Amino acid sequence: MASIIVALDFADRLEALQLVDQLDPARCRLKVGKEMFTRFGPGFVQALQGRGFEVFLDLKFHDIPNTAAAAVASAAELGVWMVNVHASGGRRMMEACVRELENFGEDRPFLIGVTVLTSLTDSELKEIGWEEGAGATVNRLSSLARESGLDGVVCSAAEAPSLRDAMGADFRLVTPGIRPAFAAQGDQQRVMTPAKAVAAGSDDLVIGRPITRAEDPMAALVAIEQELSESRGV
């Protein structure tokens, strides 16, 4: 069954924790990204873990192999559930990260590769020299990530069906850019509703503002859970 990962992007630690304290670790995981980690550091991750949550540390490392591998090891020491690197950092960088995580045995976090940010369109990709467009680029970077030993990728749900076919069932597809019908698209470009994302083959739905910026965040989460149950015929 697909999981929900709530993206905590808050400038205020207390505001984030007020939301977290209404959530149930049995029903969702939490994502800490660049904003909150830069402001509040490992202590914030530990505060979430102390409340029983599994944490996806979404820092999207992209650096030379030695530096990226050391950063991933630091995340593993923090005991996070999942950590990520940019697949465009290349094979040697990803392989170095995988090797480093072998030191953590079965306690290691999942390591996934960011393919093409869900905020990017084909024309924006052309501007940075990625001429093939999102679909083909995501396929290519996902193959590289799998060959390098990663557990899965971050992609948009629009790319999930072809990746699921190509990569098989045990390659994790983590999809941000989830937009329920009631939510604004904002800066996201390659978006999909929760039910369609699951039908497309997503394993983990990363959902931020549709929940965190809703007038009633818990009602928004319940509506999303209901959409998912109905799509499963539950």
Ligand SMILES: O=c1ccn([C@@H]2O[C@H](COP(=O)(O)O)[C@@H](O)[C@H]2O)c(=O)[nH]1
């Ligand atoms: O391609 C990517 C990679 C990461 N993200 C992150 O996911 C959340 C999405 O939040 P929303 O508020 O639901 O848009 C956010 O933290 C991003 O940094 C992504 O959106 N796309």
